[in-house]
Amino acid sequence: MVSKPKQRGFHGQGRVLFLLSKHENISQRELASLAQIKPGSMTEILTRMERDGLITRQRDVSDKRVIHVRLTKAGTELAKENHQRHQWFCKTLFGTLSDEEKAELNRLILKIDQNIKNECLKNKEGENSHA
Known part of the structure; x- marks a missing residue:
């Protein structure tokens, strides 16, 4: 029997982690669009993720209205854990x-x-x- 990986995070974070793992240094606006999350909700999610040390946000030097988002090392590790948990779930659900x-x-x-x-x-x- 495969052991279930421990679950961490909050609603919306998993999708954001996944997208950030696939799109390095994406703008906050592009991320909200890809995730199909309203900009205000995305700001809340990213604020919590930044507080938890999972992402960094940095203003674009040429256009101060643009904010770029990147995963930290801890964010990258959590994205990997989420991926492993997803694989476990799919194997458990569809394995037969x-x-x-x-x-x-x-x-x-x-x-x-x-x-x-x-x-x-x-x-x-x-x-x-x-x-």
Whole structure:
């Protein structure tokens, strides 16, 4: 039996850690856009992460409105731990499925996801037509 890695962090942080591990020295605005998190919420998340020593923020020298975000060594380590925890979770959840079953599950999830997106778009268009 594989032992479960210890969980650390708070809501929203995992996605931010993952994105920062893939995009070095990204601007705070770009990060919020990639994470699909409102700028104000991103500021809160980054403030906590900076307080916890997981990231650094630095103003751009040529454009003081731009703030660049980077992982610290502790942030990089936590991103690795999160990745290992994610791998453990996937192995635990899907480990008994065959490759064919995994492909079919993925196909069905994508179909459901597309249906949800279509319904949300219909609802949004309906709201706009009543305005």
